[in-house]
Amino acid sequence: MTRTTPARPISVEAVFPELAAHRGRTTRLHPRPGRPGMYDSHVGGPMLWPEDEPWPVCPEPHHPETEGYAPDAIRSARAAGAWPPSRPWPGAGTPGADGPVPFTGLAQFFRRDIPGLAAGPGGADLVQLFRCPRTHGPHLERRYHLRWRRAEETERAEAFLSAPPVIPLLRWEHELPEPCVLHLEEVDTYPWAEDDTLPAPLIVRIDAWDDAQEAEHGRGAPSYQGDLSIPPGWRVGGFPSWASTGPLDIGCESCTAPMRLLLTAGGDEMDADSHSWVPLEDRDPSSQGKASIRGGQSVAQPTRLRFGRDRDLHVFTCPADPVHPPQWILS
Incomplete structure (x- = not known):
């Protein structure tokens, strides 16, 4: 069975056109018991x-x-x-x-x-x-x-x-x-917006936009980090999320080259701030928002694994020489 990420509640590039230059791709793995x-x-x-x-x-x-x-x-x-x-x-x-x-x-x-x-x-x-x-x-x-x-x-x-x-x-x-078997899907992704992950003026605008969205629509309003940038759960490539540590510079211990994200192992496929990423196939079309999600633990925590405080393990490898030791970051 395929898994299809719903369209984002807001087109992030329509709001912030300069993010097009920072767009990446990640493969969502969508593990489900099997x-x-x-x-x-x-x-x-x-x-x-x-x-x-x-x-x-x-x-x-x-x-x-x-x-x-x-x-x-x-x-x-x-x-x-x-x-x-x-x-x-x-x-x-x-x-x-x-x-x-x-x-x-x-x-x-x-x-x-x-x-x-x-x-x-x-x-x-x-x-x-x-x-x-x-x-x-x-x-x-x-x-x-x-x-x-x-x-x-x-x-x-x-x-x-x-x-x-x-x-x-x-x-x-x-x-x-x-x-768990996998249901692979490629989606667009954008960098975590904090410190120097994006140009400083852009991060200021993103933060202000988030505040305005919450002021107008309440705490359930879409946010950049929760709904528009990085999907939760297991994925290959793309950008790391930095929910608990803040952005880190991950350099290779052998050659000092900046390391790249190989994969993210996620404990949860959704949480209170990211349920908009749950695939259409796991939703009841007659309901809206978090109430529409079906499947219980097999959708929310399919692998039953836990990683770190925010349940994400980022695995980094060296693009200059894959023989160099990987690094493991819990975030």
């Missing part, structure tokens, strides 16, 4: 992983835990619309006693499905995203991992891993991704 296969682009599905290749693990010491959630219990609870029961953590309170921990596979994307996906090292056209299911240090930091591949070469492997290593307990229920 049964993706290892040869598909997906969130939460089986990875295309040669059987003779070691699964990635996080070797760093992990924050000690007291209780957690078993993956099977999480799946059963989701099917029943309930919350899973927690269990005591084996060896609770012993730092680093568990040793290396297998990464959780979050998503994989093929460039043949998503032409806007930047190429990886050596022209790699398949990227796989992983996260350590445990936290690190007193601030409960996360560790992520990217694996780049040449899809055609990988698909010629003699055998593939039937299932990743079992992780007995997860710290939170939202560590386990819900298998």
